[in-house]
Structures are given as C-alpha cells and as structure tokens.
Amino acid sequence: MNILTADELTKSFGATAALQGATMSLKRGEILAVMGPSGSGKSTLLHCLAGIFAPDSGSVCFDDIRLDELSDRQRTKLRRTDFGFVFQFGQLVPELTAVDNIALPLLLGGVRRRTAYARAAAWFPRLGLDGLDGRRTGELSGGQAQRVAVGRALVTGPKVLFADEPTGALDSLTGEKVMDLLVDTVHAEGTSVVLVTHDARVAAHADRQVTVRDGKVISAVRV
C-alpha cells in the first residue's frame, strides 16, 4: 500500500522546467532511492513530495491528504508532525549541543522540556554516540554530525523521512556507516524513506530505485 504518491507533477522556476510530468509512488515502510544526474529534477521532486514546494500542476497524496491543495501553513504543520528530513549538511545548529539539536523538533512541536530532553537523550546509544550528547555539534566529526541529524529527523516519529544526499559530505567508509545506521533505524521504526542520491552505493541501501531524467521519472523496461 502506498503512503505517498505523485501524479504528473510539473514545476518550473522561471523559464526552467524542473519537473515535466513526474509520476511515482512510495510504499509504506519502503526505502525508495530517487536517482538521476545533477539538474534532472530529483531534488525538486523531493521538495514537492515533502510539501516544501507546491507543484504548478499535478497532485501529491500523503495517505489520503492532497498536499498540493493544502495552504502553506497546513503543509508546514504536516511537515513538522509527519515528515523528517536529513540533508547533506547544514541542518544542525552548531552552537547548540547534540542533545539540544535532537530535542529541538520536539520542543517546537510543544513537547514539555523534560520529556523532550529525555526522549532526545534516549537516541544517543542507538546512534552510536554515547557520551556525546553534551558536545556542540560544530565540534563533532562529519559522520557524528550526520548521526545526530538522523536522530533529529526521527525523534518525532515521522511517517516519511526525506533524505537528500545524506552522506554527500562524508568519505565512503563513514558514509556507509551512516547509511547502515539510517537503514537499521528506519526499519526498526517502520518509517518510509525517500532517498535522493546520485551515488549508486547509497542507492543500493534502498529497497527499490527510480531514475529522474529531464524532469520525469523514467522506468526501465526491457525492450
């Protein structure tokens, strides 16, 4: 059963058509890799699926909700409650500690401070970051920081995680370890994942892949 579907999405930025009729679906509990060369439209597709951009035309359905018909405010609320995000870098606040960063989405969602910090702290053993909860994220290694980012994205229990080149800034061995952690954690949590990457080794962690080319999702068909 699908948790997220996109049908015939188009999106232009000025004269540039980023999406030209992109259609795809994400099954519940699935990790789907979205691949494609730079400029193919894969990140725009992710932003439309996550309700960050509204498409110019076409529909995005999350469960039974039409994302493209929601107001900006409603989409923002939905993103906070049901979606999680991991990007290549820049999503952590470097001046805050690791535990502050993971607690932040809970605090923004109205969870009481003590509960938020207790839930955030419980993630550190799972992330392989025992003892680092008080460290400022600006002082962590790239791999450690991405682990914190994974915890921060999943602490609210999102139904869908959107990951855009989550290991793009890491060396290959560190990247593999972060991907192993991400995959194990989302499987344990039952989270569905849209994983945007141009890296085949990262995509190989997914259950399935689609390719975006010239703003469309192409499917490989034997001819």
Next chain:
Amino acid sequence: MNVPTTLLGLLESEPSHGYELKREYDDLFGAHGRALSFGQLYGTLARLERDGQISVYGAEPGDGPDRKRYAITPDGVTQVETWLAEPETPEPMLQATLFVKVVLALLSDRPAAAYLDVQRDAHLDRMRELTAMRKAGPLSRSLLADYGLFHLEADLRWIDVTSARLDQLRNEILR
C-alpha cells in the same frame, strides 16, 4: 579467478585435506555460485602435483582422495609469489561488452538508452545484494562485497556518462 594458484596460496599456511581446502576456498571466495566442485578441486590438485607445485603425503596407496594431505612445494611457493607480484592486465575497456552492445544498438537503430536503463537497474539490483552481503559480514566477506560494489559503481558511472552522450556517439559512428 586463478583457481590453481589460489589453492596453492591456501596451502601455503598449512597442509590440508582436499575437503578442508574446498571448505576454506568456498568460505572465502565461493559466494554466489562460485563454490568449487569436488571434480574441479581434485582435478586441479592432480595437475598441481604433476607439475611439482604440491606434494601428497599421509596416504597409503589406494586410499581415497579425502585421505590424502596436500602440502605446497618450493616450486608452488614460487608460483604464488610470482602471481601475487604480477599486476593483472587491466580490462581492455574499449572491448567491454557494454560498449559493444551500445555501439551495435546505435548502428542498428535500436534503443540504446533503454538497454542502458535496464542495465542500470540490473547493476543496482546486484549492488543491493552485495550491500546486504557487506553488511552481514564477516570482514572478509564485506571486503569482497566492497570489491564488487566499487567495480559495479564504476560501470554505472560509465552507463550514466554514455546515456547522456548517446546522440553524440550515434553521430560519430554513423558518420
């Protein structure tokens, strides 16, 4: 895979019975249908013995092959050293199967891009299997899986670059 020299390399640490040798070989290198058959094992051991690279002891005449113990000889050690020190001939890429397929598809006006899309998916399917193997360990298996993953990744990069330049290539070879 150079099976004879690989068996010599396994025998270098200590003499072994045939079935032990096969088990060690299969554990290290036999993933995904590459396990050694007993026929191949004993045929290879017989040739290595004939060539003086292993010697057989611990068996009475008429004993079955599994009663024999095999030990590497100085000639065998030399062979292992030579093989290890010799670089493998790099794959002559211009003759690679995928390249031939693309050129033939373009020459015959068949859908080269679609062939490459299917190949990309097949590569990624295999990479998924290898990723699972890498994750399951132990380290010897993980590193073997990594070897395959890096090579498949290189193929995929070539597939992507070629997919993006098929029109240029068509123009060049049909000129």
